[in-house]
Amino acid sequence: MNIMMIGDICGQPGRRTAAHYIPLLKKKYNLDLIIANGENSAGGVGITANVLKELLEMGIDCITTGNHVWDKKEVFNFIDTEKRLIRPANYPPGTPGKGYHILSMNNYKIAVVNLLGRVFMPAIDCPFRTADQILSKIKDQCEIIIIDFHAEATSEKLALGYYLDGQVSCIVGTHTHIQTADERILPEGTAFISDIGMVGSWNSILGVDKEPVIQKFLTGLPTKFTVASGSETIFCAVIIKIDPSTNKISEIIRIQENFKF
Amino acid sequence: MNIMMIGDICGQPGRRTAAHYIPLLKKKYNLDLIIANGENSAGGVGITANVLKELLEMGIDCITTGNHVWDKKEVFNFIDTEKRLIRPANYPPGTPGKGYHILSMNNYKIAVVNLLGRVFMPAIDCPFRTADQILSKIKDQCEIIIIDFHAEATSEKLALGYYLDGQVSCIVGTHTHIQTADERILPEGTAFISDIGMVGSWNSILGVDKEPVIQKFLTGLPTKFTVASGSETIFCAVIIKIDPSTNKISEIIRIQENFKF
Amino acid sequence: MNIMMIGDICGQPGRRTAAHYIPLLKKKYNLDLIIANGENSAGGVGITANVLKELLEMGIDCITTGNHVWDKKEVFNFIDTEKRLIRPANYPPGTPGKGYHILSMNNYKIAVVNLLGRVFMPAIDCPFRTADQILSKIKDQCEIIIIDFHAEATSEKLALGYYLDGQVSCIVGTHTHIQTADERILPEGTAFISDIGMVGSWNSILGVDKEPVIQKFLTGLPTKFTVASGSETIFCAVIIKIDPSTNKISEIIRIQENFKF
Amino acid sequence: MNIMMIGDICGQPGRRTAAHYIPLLKKKYNLDLIIANGENSAGGVGITANVLKELLEMGIDCITTGNHVWDKKEVFNFIDTEKRLIRPANYPPGTPGKGYHILSMNNYKIAVVNLLGRVFMPAIDCPFRTADQILSKIKDQCEIIIIDFHAEATSEKLALGYYLDGQVSCIVGTHTHIQTADERILPEGTAFISDIGMVGSWNSILGVDKEPVIQKFLTGLPTKFTVASGSETIFCAVIIKIDPSTNKISEIIRIQENFKF
Numbered sequence A, B, C, D: 001m002n003i004m005m006i007g008d009i010c011g012q013p014g015r016r017t018a019a020h021y022i023p024l025l026k027k028k029y030n031l032d033l034i035i036a037n038g039e040n041s042a043g044g045v046g047i048t049a050n051v052l053k054e055l056l057e058m059g060i061d062c063i064t065t066g067n068h069v070w071d072k073k074e075v076f077n078f079i080d081t082e083k084r085l086i087r088p089a090n091y092p093p094g095t096p097g098k099g100y101h102i103l104s105m106n107n108y109k110i111a112v113v114n115l116l117g118r119v120f121m122p123a124i125d126c127p128f129r130t131a132d133q134i135l136s137k138i139k140d141q142c143e144i145i146i147i148d149f150h151a152e153a154t155s156e157k158l159a160l161g162y163y164l165d166g167q168v169s170c171i172v173g174t175h176t177h178i179q180t181a182d183e184r185i186l187p188e189g190t191a192f193i194s195d196i197g198m199v200g201s202w203n204s205i206l207g208v209d210k211e212p213v214i215q216k217f218l219t220g221l222p223t224k225f226t227v228a229s230g231s232e233t234i235f236c237a238v239i240i241k242i243d244p245s246t247n248k249i250s251e252i253i254r255i256q257e258n259f260k261f
């Protein structure tokens, strides 16, 4: 059982790059399941119905999100009906959408859980206790549990990793848009990486045009951030291999591809 | 000309690991100059006279720091006299110590500059403008300029990278203690990585014991952080190769070694 | 029924000032109940067994706290046994101590509830939902409910005030150590003030010596904060008058006294 | 010499209220000069050419601002030409507009200086050192110097107050929109208040409609903030009296009026 998790897909360059690599990697790594973070997939922030459709048609089986999930208002139209799109589970009870999704694949039940960090981020429910609550509900029915922990601070990501080590198949970080080189299998068997990185324009700052970001830092004045274009992009993901005889993670492989249109 | 920059050395396990790898890598990569971030070198936070001596005796030529530089009070005793130890340059005028150090090596003048980020960090002078001021003073006298940008946010690190691209030899990030997999040479020739990572205990959270960190996240109660022990450590660095005919960066190599005592 | 709530009592000067005014105001306003915030009562941060005893002997009936409640370690020795000392209720389940206290007085059941804000403060459970949970448990058994909302941002304080307006007798803010001039009765009958202010040294910054605070802002270097001494202090409180025929608040009176030893 | 400083004027209800009280108070207190913070004067955030004209026609002599100064784009059209409108002085060099304004009135030279805090606010230059720089330029030519310190934290406001005590006529805080009850004359003669408060809708949260703010705290979802309407408003200001024989502050009077259309 081979699962690929793709980092934050940023705008049209990100989608175009994802569409290019998904079939190639599916074949190369014999992938059974593909998950991607879609919080920046529509114009750099949020997700629309058209973009959702585009992502699903690429072969993505489940779309996680993060702090930008609500940025396009139309998400409220489909987040309650499209089960393959999830939002962080530690939003308060009553929030539209769901915080996890359970898929059936090759006789496995696989849960994908989305959580949001709290360090350097707006106030939200505790991701550690929310994870506990979800696990107590699903752990008996799912052989594989995958967590996308959308968070800023490396300390919080590692803390959740060790906290859940042995209880879930893997915890992958997203949100910083920069891939970290710390993929590993933790002592109790959970695969971990602090951040998968993004899929988007290469000569950019986290997928958006450099100049307005630099100007913002220099001047403190309001600037408008725009999805970076350009013919070079990056594709970041990780692949998790699960040993079917034990349901344990045997390997986590970091993927980083530089693409030119 | 080959230069190694080592990430935040964390406590005794970090120093022991650095002492092991420095001679090996010096030989393997024919290193001319070694720089290390020492803000966590004494007991996890700050630096003492003894630890400073230990680091210099390992063959480190210049020690950069960060937000933890002042944590051991005795640093005020030697930061004005030991020129090889620098602190972030964008502390206010009048701050003890210096923000950059110029070395002579193989007929090169090499400047090492230390800057602190402002996103998710305490208020301090603008790192972009401080860089401009230092460069205007030193760029004519130094063939090689290396910046350790000690910062949290990937956006601020990349923004400074692009802002100074072509004006300095390289900008390396430190502070998150997790190595990023984004080393590259920017369009105008400056080598860049968002974070070098750390040197310290492997089964830890950023070099400190896991349990108190996890408890802090779970309970919100005060906990005491302690340098993690254990016989496994990690060594993170980057090596920059400079072409002597052009003084340009020809390569940036990411180093990550797992060590067992 | 007349109730006085006293703001953050800061160190020895604060305790001395509280001891002076409590009997005077008890007589003048015919007070039935006295509540005080004690998070800074021992040496500026936290509370000790001796200080707790001293505060109770002054005639304080219930002591609320805030983010500094845990700063003196010995608090863990008595926070579970001394019911008159409470800590913010929105710490996670399992936290030592209790988040509210119910007293019987003049045939009234009076609940004192302590909550912590989240804007510009460390992550903690939602104060709005925690208030809902506590109210659902206690509202039928208590005629009077008083909330000390220990928070930084005026927006969060007013939002909780309006949110609970009509459901509780009063919401008073603490934490900024500066009294606000916005005491009022909200449209549905709940008394409100954004911040009661503090009890402590007058020629100080929030009760601590001015110079280290100013130096911290100027230099960014670590400084040691110390409780300000001096013979002038300020006493800040509010008095709530409850109409016994309706159990409704009839008045909120802001108290601010300047004291010289 | 009597000077009134008015807090953040919020939208149309704020402007209407200011227009009502300015002539009344001008007469009652024999005011020579009127200053107001206009950062929220146009629709709750920012300032437009029409609103600027309206404020000046009310008799306001100088308009200070704060973090919201740039929110209406058209401000860039007139901030360089309208000298009576100032923006925080500690934006970086090169920022449009000016950080202080010098008026001549009754044979006095009066400087109005605007500064922005850094605690809980975006990164900007140090307000303490910016104040020093401006004072070194203007203190010999101005008999009266007034500072609007637009900041969040009570600690930072008091620290700047004590730091400049004796060097300026007064330091008034703005930004929290809630008037504090701590007006006083500091030991060296500078008048001080932590926050003047606002001019705007009374049944509101800081001048904006309550419901979206409460929803934001409850849900964490994006909400649209709108200027609160309603026939009740509040007018907050302070009046400074300057003794013409000594040029010293003789009194600071806190003004708070509740208005019904």
Ligand SMILES: [Fe+2]
Pocket (backbone or CB within 6 Å): A008, A039, A040, A066, A068, A175, A176, A177
């Ligand atoms: Fe993202």
Ligand SMILES: [Fe+2]
Pocket (backbone or CB within 6 Å): A039, A066, A067, A068, A150, A174, A175
């Ligand atoms: Fe994000």
Ligand SMILES: [Fe+2]
Pocket (backbone or CB within 6 Å): B008, B039, B040, B066, B068, B175, B176, B177
């Ligand atoms: Fe560090």
Ligand SMILES: [Fe+2]
Pocket (backbone or CB within 6 Å): B039, B066, B067, B068, B150, B174, B175
């Ligand atoms: Fe650091």
Ligand SMILES: [Fe+2]
Pocket (backbone or CB within 6 Å): C008, C039, C040, C066, C068, C175, C176, C177
């Ligand atoms: Fe306090």
Ligand SMILES: [Fe+2]
Pocket (backbone or CB within 6 Å): C039, C066, C067, C068, C150, C174, C175
């Ligand atoms: Fe507090």
Ligand SMILES: [Fe+2]
Pocket (backbone or CB within 6 Å): D008, D039, D040, D066, D068, D175, D176, D177
């Ligand atoms: Fe404002």
Ligand SMILES: [Fe+2]
Pocket (backbone or CB within 6 Å): D039, D066, D067, D068, D150, D174, D175
């Ligand atoms: Fe403001």
